[in-house]
Amino acid sequence: MKTPPLYLPTASLLAAVLLAGAALLPIQKGHAQMNTQTTTNQPAAAQVAQDHPYVGMWVTPDGHIRHELLPNNRYVEARGSREKAYQGRYEVTGTHIDYWDDTGFTADGTFVDENTLHHGGMIFHRR
Template identity: 55%
Template sequence: MSNPILIIATAASLGAVAHIAKAEDTMPIQSSTQAQPQNHVYLGMWVTSDGHIRQELLPTGRYDEARGDRQNAYQGHYVVAGNHIDYWDDTGFTADGTFVDKDTLQHGGMIFYREKP
């Protein structure tokens, strides 16, 4: 007997995307359009040393990233597990990062620092 094939579709802001997987490979997934509330020590604004990229981790489970003069350049949701962060941009882009300590984030080949009030 052959393994059944499932088609899993998710909606993205740029259209629908389909993924084909074997039934035994599937796991429940969270919709990429719904952010879950977050409660962790890494909430707040994270900035590169030159100030060019600013990323705010909001308690709603959403993030908002500015690049240079371009406000809201990237927005989406994120999930923190331990010192690891996963990002899902509203356009479908995904990324991740690692909090090296409470004030340092390595993400996308860059280093971000917690903005001090």
């Protein structure tokens, strides 16, 4: 009996399958998007701590929104008296940050200097 030939996927097909499996959406600069799938089951690579200088608490000038970037690539956002209004994972590349909220929202931002973050139309300062 003859064994059928083994077909291996091309690198681009394999990359597309991996990205689809991670349920990632493209990020549009400065705009939040809605993802219909939650991202609570993150790939192991996304749970590895990043080495960047932006870990810590970031706060709007009025103190209403407090955004804590944790060293394990997770964030917790408080709004007013709601201490855990939003939480999810993040990734920093240079001065750019991408967010994937556990409820399915995605967003991004830019660190304009070591103490200033522009995110979602707001300005945050390091506390």
